[in-house]
Amino acid sequence: MGVTILTQFPVENKTGPQIIELLSKRISALGAVPQGQFLVDCETYSSVPALGHQRTVHVLHNSEQPATVFALLETGTKTIPLATDGLFDLLMMKMSSFYQSKKQTKAESKGPRFEIGDFCVKLGSVTVSSNFKGVLVEVEYKPCVVPAMCWDLIMEFMQGFLGSLGPTTPPSFLQNRMQDIYSPIDTIQQYLEHFTLFRKSPGPALIMRPQ
Amino acid sequence: MERDIEQLNSALNSVKILRSNVRCVFESVSNGLRADHGEESKESKYILELQELLTIVNNNLRDVENSVGNLTPPPGAFSLGNTTYLSQETTQERQQLYGQLVNSYKWTDKIREYSALAGNMLAANSFNKTYKTYSTTKRRKTQTSNHNVPPEIIENLITSIDRLFTDVTITAKRPFVPNPLIQVALGRVLRAVIAFKGLMIEWVVVKALSEDNDLWTESRYKVFRKVTENCHAAMCHFHSPMMPELAVRSFMHWFHSYITLFSAPCKRCSKHLQSNLPPTWRDLRSLEPYHEECK
Numbered sequence: 364m365g366v367t368i369l370t371q372f373p374v375e376n377k378t379g380p381q382i383i384e385l386l387s388k389r390i391s392a393l394g395a396v397p398q399g400q401f402l403v404d405c406e407t408y409s410s411v412p413a414l415g416h417q418r419t420v421h422v423l424h425n426s427e428q429p430a431t432v433f434a435l436l437e438t439g440t441k442t443i444p445l446a447t448d449g450l451f452d453l454l455m456m457k458m459s460s461f462y463q464s465k466k467q468t469k470a471e472s473k474g475p476r477f478e479i480g481d482f483c484v485k486l487g488s489v490t491v492s493s494n495f496k497g498v499l500v501e502v503e504y505k506p507c508v509v510p511a512m513c514w515d516l517i518m519e520f521m522q523g524f525l526g527s528l529g530p531t532t533p534p535s536f537l538q539n540r541m542q543d544i545y546s547p548i549d550t551i552q553q554y555l556e557h558f559t560l561f562r563k564s565p566g567p568a569l570i571m572r573p574q
Numbered sequence: 575m576e577r578d579i580e581q582l583n584s585a586l587n588s589v590k591i592l593r594s595n596v597r598c599v600f601e602s603v604s605n606g607l608r609a610d611h612g613e614e615s616k617e618s619k620y621i622l623e624l625q626e627l628l629t630i631v632n633n634n635l636r637d638v639e640n641s642v643g644n645l646t647p648p649p650g651a652f653s654l655g656n657t658t659y660l661s662q663e664t665t666q667e668r669q670q671l672y673g674q675l676v677n678s679y680k681w682t683d684k685i686r687e688y689s690a691l692a693g694n695m696l697a698a699n700s701f702n703k704t705y706k707t708y709s710t711t712k713r714r715k716t717q718t719s720n721h722n723v724p725p726e727i728i729e730n731l732i733t734s735i736d737r738l739f740t741d742v743t744i745t746a747k748r749p750f751v752p753n754p755l756i757q758v759a760l761g762r763v764l765r766a767v768i769a770f771k772g773l774m775i776e777w778v779v780v781k782a783l784s785e786d787n788d789l790w791t792e793s794r795y796k797v798f799r800k801v802t803e804n805c806h807a808a809m810c811h812f813h814s815p816m817m818p819e820l821a822v823r824s825f826m827h828w829f830h831s832y833i834t835l836f837s838a839p840c841k842r843c844s845k846h847l848q849s850n851l852p853p854t855w856r857d858l859r860s861l862e863p864y865h866e867e868c869k
Contacts, residue, residue, distance in 0.1 A: 364784070394850075480850025481795050506782050506795040509762050513836040516846040523847070544762065
């Protein structure tokens with residue numbers, strides 16, 4: 364598990380599949396090899412009013428860590444991350460009388476996954492309750508575990524196939540954690556950050572059609 | 575010693591000449607009168623020839639006597655140690671042993687001679703591409719053996735390296751006492767497993783911090799496989815049988831420069847990536863980072 368940087372790719376009057384195809388072509392031209400598909404999904408639950416102060420739990424799954432369920436509890440003042448095993452999903456169902464799933468908020472990012480050298484690139488089209496919202500590009504540099512050490516290197520790599528649209532500053536979530544050892548839950552936090560933005564934004568008025 | 579052998583050689587030589595000339599006398603006697611003596615006064619000619627030959631033999635004999643007189647007799651019986659008893663061996667199959675012993679003695683003698691020659695040649699023409707120059711005063715201080723040193727010396731070397739760099743942590747394991755196996759964690763960048771043979775570095779494998787520390791499997795990451803390759807090159811480069819401690823120290827100094835493996839751009843092209851790898855080569859003298867293709 365290495366450092367992962369997640370960035371949004373602007374859509375600009377194109378459909379999701381068009382952009383994914385464009386980026387797939389570019390990354391393949393650099394010598395990347397397709398390695399299947401990936402999926403990151405997020406479901407959000409909020410506490411019932413009877414529990415007092417409202418809290419929100421985001422439950423996320425990442426196909427990269429298939430046996431793990433990630434949960435992020437937002438208390439309003441801070442976020443408590445938790446990595447658990449698969450049974451956590453069943454526990455949430457048991458607690459449906461305290462935490463209720465928000466309808467129409469299931470967000471997911473899925474698409475092709477590529478490997479190139481020690482990098483892993485994932486091109487995900489994001490949907491919030493089946494509505495296409497945008498494109499997220501995930502780049503993982505697997506050998507390195509400290510973001511500060513390899514940020515410049517990943518930035519150079521991303522600019523290599525995203526051009527000037529690549530990121531120039533580290534994701535806001537990572538900015539305070541550049542010297543820490545990176546762990547899978549940090550990737551999840553980045554995804555949640557983007558999903559929250561996508562949910563708030565009206566998003567492209569495009570509806571994803573089944574391919 | 576040298577003179578004795580010379581004299582012995584010349585004595586043997588004069589004996590050889592004497593034998594050959596005596597043979598000439600007998601040849602002439604056995605042939606008797608020959609056609610080339612002609613018809614007239616052939617007897618007197620023959621006698622003259624014989625006389626000449628005998629004079630030569632006489633001279634030769636004097637030479638032999640002279641050279642034998644020059645020889646110094648050995649001071650006493652040669653002390654052959656236990657090997658003397660071998661010659662008195664009565665068992666049939668063991669009678670061969672003495673001959674074999676002499677042969678192997680000759681062999682070892684030759685090996686000594688050749689290795690001394692080879693040692694001189696190699697010292698004069700250094701085979702590695704190092705920039706080091708040996709000073710003669712330092713050379714005298716070296717130990718005679720580098721792969722059979724007491725464990726304390728290696729232990730001291732490892733602890734001194736550990737103290738040298740603050741961001742290097744070394745854990746040592748000793749499956750075989752004189753040949754320790756150490757794990758060197760370089761900050762949070764990488765980890766190397768280094769096997770020693772006495773004071774010399776025998777093998778290096780570089781891996782990610784999260785990977786297991788097996789000596790025999792390569793890293794699953796391309797960048798660390800490349801660094802391993804370069805470490806092998808550097809290990810051979812710094813290798814110096816004359817000053818093994820210095821070799822290990824210089825290697826560790828060089829190895830320490832990988833602390834910037836992911837963060838330092840290439841010195842030549844100022845880029846981080848080249849064929850999706852960071853600069854995996856470090857210059858052996860300046861320790862500057864270069865890509866494989868840029869060095």
